[in-house]
Amino acid sequence: MDNSLKEKIRKFIIEGVEEQPVIARPDVFWQKLKALGTELWLDTGDMEEAEKIWSAEMTALTTNNTLVNKEIQKGIYDDFIAEAIEIVKDLPQKEQIVEIAFILNARHGLRLAKKFGGMVSVELHTDMAHKIDATIDYARRYFEICPEQFLIKVPYTAAGLIAARKLREQGMKINFTLEFSARQNVMVAAITKPNYLNVFLGRIGAYISDSGLGDGSGAGERAVLETQKQVKAWTKNNSEPTKLIAASLRNYRQLDDLAGVDVFTMPTKIASEGKEKLAGDFSSRLAEVYPVGINDEASVYFPEKLWTVTEKELELAKSLGDNCPEDGNELIDRAHKAGCGDMFPYLSDTDLKHIAKDGKIPKHERWAKRIANGELAIDTLLNLAGLASFAADQVQLDKRIGRIIG
Numbered sequence: 001m002d003n004s005l006k007e008k009i010r011k012f013i014i015e016g017v018e019e020q021p022v023i024a025r026p027d028v029f030w031q032k033l034k035a036l037g038t039e040l041w042l043d044t045g046d047m048e049e050a051e052k053i054w055s056a057e058m059t060a061l062t063t064n065n066t067l068v069n070k071e072i073q074k075g076i077y078d079d080f081i082a083e084a085i086e087i088v089k090d091l092p093q094k095e096q097i098v099e100i101a102f103i104l105n106a107r108h109g110l111r112l113a114k115k116f117g118g119m120v121s122v123e124l125h126t127d128m129a130h131k132i133d134a135t136i137d138y139a140r141r142y143f144e145i146c147p148e149q150f151l152i153k154v155p156y157t158a159a160g161l162i163a164a165r166k167l168r169e170q171g172m173k174i175n176f177t178l179e180f181s182a183r184q185n186v187m188v189a190a191i192t193k194p195n196y197l198n199v200f201l202g203r204i205g206a207y208i209s210d211s212g213l214g215d216g217s218g219a220g221e222r223a224v225l226e227t228q229k230q231v232k233a234w235t236k237n238n239s240e241p242t243k244l245i246a247a248s249l250r251n252y253r254q255l256d257d258l259a260g261v262d263v264f265t266m267p268t269k270i271a272s273e274g275k276e277k278l279a280g281d282f283s284s285r286l287a288e289v290y291p292v293g294i295n296d297e298a299s300v301y302f303p304e305k306l307w308t309v310t311e312k313e314l315e316l317a318k319s320l321g322d323n324c325p326e327d328g329n330e331l332i333d334r335a336h337k338a339g340c341g342d343m344f345p346y347l348s349d350t351d352l353k354h355i356a357k358d359g360k361i362p363k364h365e366r367w368a369k370r371i372a373n374g375e376l377a378i379d380t381l382l383n384l385a386g387l388a389s390f391a392a393d394q395v396q397l398d399k400r401i402g403r404i405i406g
Contacts, residue, residue: 001099006141010145012103017111021114022051022116022117024054027055030058032281032282035282036260039263040055040266042060042062042265043247043266044067046067050268060119061116062265063105063121064177065123065394068108073400078404084099101398104397106141106145109146123177124138124153124154126155127394132166135160135164135167136166136167140172154167154177155387161320164176164192174195176198178390181306182307182309183343186231189242190318193235195242195243196243197243197244200220200386201250202220203360204223206250207362207382210361211365213298214292214293225307228286252277257285301368301378312338312340313340315338319334341374343379343380354366359385362385
């Protein structure tokens with residue numbers, strides 16, 4: 001796509017965005033949590049729901065393919081899509097759909113930024129997850145639309161790690177997403193030095209409980225707290241230390257259990273329940289080592305990989321950070337040569353179809369033998385399932401665009 005069309009699209013996105021800013025009032029409940037050093041974000045793209053809970057202590061909103069798709073499926077952007085078609089009509093149809101999806105994400109993100117005045121994490125089309133150049137191109141275009149408030153979300157893939165490294169070198173703000181373990185986040189911190197990275201803790205506990213490996217209690221919390229320690233140690237000498245986001249919160253009590261973590265991104269329901277049901281007498285939990293609800297027989301599946309980082313993994317992270325691969329395949333091959341192949345497994349098309357079919361939480365029985373023999377790992381499966389789930393929601397959004405295009 002030539003630069004003149006990109007500029008035309010940029011102007012179209014920003015034209016007429018005149019949201020009435022929310023008047024954010026202080027709230028003692030959130031002040032107590034913020035005083036521990038925790039940034040407070042809302043995990044939603046729904047403006048009406050966000051406005052009900054937004055307070056002066058909150059500084060950002062996160063969106064993703066699933067959350068944006070929910071907004072688009074309401075039909076609120078159908079007329080806007082029809083207008084966008086006129087701008088991109090000379091592109092091939094698939095490119096039209098991808099481009100309009102970008103326009104919608106950017107437009108909705110810009111509206112959130114104008115209305116709430118904080119940072120907004122914006123997501124790339126899932127087609128970009130394994131494409132370095134495309135990730136860089138679309139991230140740069142997001143940045144040009146709202147450089148002060150947009151955080152570009154890049155997913156945990158081999159290509160994503162390399163692309164995010166390049167984006168950070170160009171000064172763009174990155175929220176690296178879809179991680180499920182301390183060791184994954186050590187890789188992210190070493191290679192990309194992002195502004196923010198994540199642990200999707202709710203899905204960790206769900207995998208353990210759904211798989212019959214235990215009740216899952218404490219697993220996500222343990223992964224978050226160990227990641228916080230590892231990332232702080234790894235990035236303390238960086239010009240801009242990386243911050244950890246506790247994401248995929250499933251229970252309001254986690255606000256208390258993880259108080260002091262760098263960032264909470266809270267679904268509006270969790271934020272509302274926390275304010276209603278918690279006393280607000282928060283204290284830092286960063287030194288806690290929560291017991292994990294796993295069965296003795298679950299040890300063969302190495303659940304501790306979610307919250308421990310081996311010397312071998314630390315050495316690989318340092319090696320990849322010091323000498324960044326040129327492409328994703330090189331990164332994957334180096335991981336295998338270092339004995340860390342379960343972090344970037346070689347998978348068949350059939351494997352990927354099974355992962356997509358399973359949904360957000362992989363079916364453990366399908367993968368148990370391969371986890372036990374070290375070919376795969378729980379954090380890797382959760383990452384792949386998360387990306388596939390986002391891709392499924394992206395397909396739904398793309399289909400709506402396609403129907404309007406005709």
